[in-house]
Amino acid sequence: MAIDKDTVIKVARLARIAVNDDEAESLRGELNTILGFVEQLNEVDVSGVEPMTAVVHMPMKKRADVVTEGDQVERILANAPAREGSFFAVPKVVE
Secondary structure (H helix, E strand, O other), X not given: OOOOHHHHHHXXXXXXXXXOHHHHHHHHHHHHHHHHHHHHHHHOOOOOXXXXXXXXXXXXXXXXXXXXXXXXXXXXXXXXXXXXOOEEOOOOXXX
16 A cells, blocks of 8 residues: 555644655655555464463453442542532533
8 A cells, every 4th residue: 555645644634743745755655664564464374373462471360340348429429529419510611
């Protein structure tokens, strides 16, 4: 996949990066090189490889999914600056 100059300018605008025409031409070559490296990854056979989160196998740390302390609304809201019923009240920030 080759990127043209217009695509570079569009991506720069979306990323809110100021790019002039000379820089766009230079970035076009760099982006095409990066995409070439990414396309090489499609050639690798990963059919028997399980997805992993790290290079070294580490078992995931798990904890029991149990409720330890519930029904403490009054204790939780004791220091709230404002409340409505059993909820925190916050000032409106969007009009």
